[in-house]
Structures are given as C-alpha cells and as structure tokens.
Amino acid sequence: MHINAGPTLDPLPCTGARLRRLTRRTTAFYEHYLRDLDLRLTQYSLLRHLGSAPQALTELADRLEMDRTTLTRGLRPLIRQAWVEESRGSDARMRLYRLTPDGVAMRERAEVRWAEAQHALEQALGREFTDQLNQRLEEALALLKPALPENN
C-alpha cells in the first residue's frame, strides 16, 4: 500500500525530464522485440552503423553522436560475441572496427525484429504522429547542435 498516493502525474515542466522519461519507455518498447536476441537497442544501433569496411572509433562516435568512451566500452560486448572485429591501420593510434560475417548475419536477424518494433510503435502512436514526432526530434537535434557554447 502506498502513502501519499497523490494525483496521477505532474505536468512535468522540464523538457529534459520528459525526454528521459519517454526514452526510457521507448527503449523498453524496442528491447522487448530484441529480447530473445539478447540485444540492446544501443547495440543494435551499433550493428546498424558498422559495416564490413573498418571504421575508426572517433569516426563512429561522430556518426552516432555518442561519447567516444561510451563507444569504447559499448563495443566490447559485440567484440566478445565476435560480431565486431577490431584492427589497426597505418596510424597506430587508431582502432578500426568492422562487422564480421557473423556480425552481418546478426544484424540481419536483428533488423527483422527492429522492423517489427518500429512497426508496432507506429501502430501505437499512429503513423502520422510518428512522422511528426520524428520530424520534431530531428529538428531539435539540428537546432541543439551549436547551442552549447563550450562545445564549439
């Protein structure tokens, strides 16, 4: 039994908190479909952004707009599963990553599940609403890029 079981939910004046909240729920939605592949949404995203051609860590981080160090560690499970292979190029500082054949196969299996999830999401939200939401998110991403003075 709860104490102080007040009104349902606060109006949430904070856009950031609202985003985090929706992201939590949406991630759970997708991961429900990826579950028996034992794949997280982020990991699927990595598979999707990797190819058979070796790619440098920083390059990948830029494309995904993720922190470099998050990626370093996020790639490790994929390497452990032998879906991704690390190699070195002429520049001995760089780490290059590419999908293995197993990784390509896994990505294909995952894409089926992802498509199911995406479809189900569009069903739940309505196709038009989803498009508009995607639009807004994309727009916000573009507008927010130069918004932090320190990041320039």
Place this chain on the structure above:
Amino acid sequence: MHINAGPTLDPLPCTGARLRRLTRRTTAFYEHYLRDLDLRLTQYSLLRHLGSAPQALTELADRLEMDRTTLTRGLRPLIRQAWVEESRGSDARMRLYRLTPDGVAMRERAEVRWAEAQHALEQALGREFTDQLNQRLEEALALLKPALPENN
C-alpha cells in the same frame, strides 16, 4: 584523420535511436547549467519530486515512472549529501523518503539553474517549437503507456 569519413549523418529511421540521441544532447544541455551545483538532471528531478512529507519508494517510482531499483541507487548520493532522509513507517517493509531542510535549500538553488537552462533551451529551439515538442512528448508518453502487452 578519419577513415571512411562518409556523408554527415544517416537519416536514422529508428525513432528509439533518435530519442536516445536527443536525450543525450538535451541532458548535456541542462547539466551544463547544473554543473557547479554538482547535480545531475536526474538528481534535480528527484529533488523536484520529493517534499517534506515522507514518500514511499514505490510511490516515488510510480510518479517518476522510473524503475524502483534505479531509484534506490539514485537516491543514495542525495542521502549522502544529506539532502534526503530515509525513514520507516508503520509498515516495516516500506522505505520513506523526504527532503531535509538542506534538501529544500538545495532544491531552491537548483531551480534557479534549471529555469535558466529551460529558458536557454526554449531560446535555442524557439518557444513555439518547444511547446509543440513538449506536447508531442507528452502525447507519446500517454499513447505508449499500454503499448507493451507484458506491462498490463
């Protein structure tokens, strides 16, 4: 120097990945303003949802729509700073949490910064766009609530 420095960014057909991406960037935006208070956005959110009246963990988790166990650990730093106090009620299973006077003071200081951040965000995105984005996020949250069969 990068290898395979292809086109800028993929169109991102995945709504979930887009959400995660925007959330990362937006969180960084807010946390820039909270930085010298050494407060994360999530922690600010906790302070905002706590009061002087003791609240049970599960009740708080429901209100924030966060996982109970995430909350258990998320509250610890706040307790360590003595902004939040844990207590027990008549039901010996429950943990009750409330803001200490220091916690109230901290919340007030943080609200100033939060307001600056929110205002700056609305500047960056445009006021109208922000309202519409908030609207969509709220709508999506409402629509997604019953969307996972397993969650019923």
Place this chain on the structure above:
DNA sequence: TGCTATAAAGTGCATATGCACATAAATGCC
C-alpha cells in the same frame, strides 16, 4: 493460530553515459 500468497525492497549483474586524467603516436616547426 498457522500457512500461504502477496507486496516492498535490496542485491548482483550487465550495460549506458560522460567527465577528468593519462598515454602513446603522429605532426609540425626550427
């Protein structure tokens, strides 16, 4: 009164996230 079912919470595990700091290799001058 006991026994069972349920409810509240904690813990272990595995990622996800990003900052500050450290290291190593390549670059650019002089």
Place this chain on the structure above:
DNA sequence: GGCATTTATGTGCATATGCACTTTATAGCA
C-alpha cells in the same frame, strides 16, 4: 632530426538503467 603540439584512445570514477533473483514483512484465509 628533435622537441612541442596535437590527435586517438584508454582508464578511473560516479551515476543511470533495468532485469532476475532474494529477503523480509504484511495480509488473507482455513
């Protein structure tokens, strides 16, 4: 060629996130 600077990456630390499993306490019923 040799040294200062820049670049690519790794590591330590502290949260954030959520699932599976465990523990403890209350509730409900025979």
